[in-house]
Amino acid sequence: MTPKVALEKREQMIREGYCVIENILTEEFLQELHDESERHIAGHKQSEKAKYHGHYIHVNGDESDPIQKLLEWQPTRESLNQIGFGDFAALGGVIILTKEPNGAPLYWHQDWYHWDDPISCxxxxxxxxxxxxxxxxxxxxxxxxxxxxTHRKRIKFHDILLSKDELFGAERYESLEEDYPFMFDDHPNQVDVCVNAGSVILTDARLLHAARKNSTDKRRTLFLAWHRRPNTVPDFWDAEIPEPIASRDPKVEYPQQNVPGKFLYG
Ligand SMILES: O=C(O)CCC(=O)C(=O)O
Ligand SMILES: [Fe+2]
Known part of the structure; x- marks a missing residue:
């Protein structure tokens, strides 16, 4: 990746909340990961509760050499370094996620659980x-x-989508239909992020995302790896630091919260 491309990726992450790095895996490694995923899927029963996720299988690096290799994959580490994201560390495992042939879509959601923490802005x-x-x-x-x-800016969807608490807490999940208002709808500003096998999409946990249904007869598989950085201002940041972050007390423990509050600005 050239320094110019790396800077574009960083700026896209900041502005839009996602970016794509094409062809980061080799053909040989892709095959190895494919074999590993099929092995795990063969021994896994897809739960009825996970109908919108397909197979959803946590695998730790210490249980699987190919997965440990993925978590330490040099081309990814180099790309993260170049983008200025070298301080992101993998959380130790991956989630194997499929869309089975004719598999259901995934509803709109975001995966940030620290909305009450000023770092959210x-x-x-x-x-x-x-x-x-x-x-x-x-x-x-x-x-x-x-x-x-939408990782940094509130839209109407934030207020009308079912939150994860509403979705799972009231056991609505089991009865959630694909025509439930807004949860599976198209949005005028949405972008389909279509990629080649062996590419990686980086997504900010705060970003609203979903997945289309699989209307083909072939399984779609991905490996999702969570990465986190310390609660500090990154080295590359030379613009203004938002006031809630400048005055944030690092000793305070904020309870988990997946519903955006005052730190998601309109
Ligand atoms: O399966 C996908 O395409 C996305 C999965 C996802 O967003 C999630 O599990 O939170
Ligand atoms: Fe997600």
Whole structure:
């Protein structure tokens, strides 16, 4: 990656909340990961509760050599370094996620659990997930869709989507239908992020995202790896530091909160 491209990726992460690094895995390693995923899927029963996720399998690096190799993959580490994200550390495992043939779409959501922490208004990412795709993704087989900028800017969707508490707490999940208002709808600003097998999408945990259904007869598989950086201002940051972060007390423990509050600005 040239320094210019690396800077563009960083700026896209800050402005839009996602970016793509093409062809980060070799053909040989892709095959190894494919074999590893099929082995895990063969021994796994897809739970009815996970109908919108497909297979959802946590695997730690210490249980699997190929997964440990993925978590330490040099081309990824180099790219993160070049982008200025070298202080992001992997959380130790991956989630294998499929869309089975004719598999359901995934509802709109975001995966940030620290909305009550002032760090939530950081212009830079604090927590990201790396989605490594083992198959090409298209609008037909379950590509990721995202709404750019929603990691830092409140839109109407934030107020009308079911929160995860509402979704899981009231056991609505089991009865959630694909025509439930807004949860699976298209949004005028959404972007389909279609990639080649072996590419990785970096996504800010705060970003609103979903996945299309798989209307093909082939499984779509991805490896999702969570990465986190310390609660500090990144070295590359030379613009203004938002006041809530400048005055943030690092000793305070904030309870988990997936619903955006005052730190997501309108
Ligand atoms: O399976 C996908 O395409 C995305 C998965 C996801 O966003 C999640 O599990 O939180
Ligand atoms: Fe997600």
């Amino acid at each position: 950081a212009p830079w990412p604090q927590e990201i997930f790396l989605n490594y795709y083992l198959t090409d993704t298209t609008r037909e087989n379950g590509c990721l869709k995202i709404i750019p900028g």
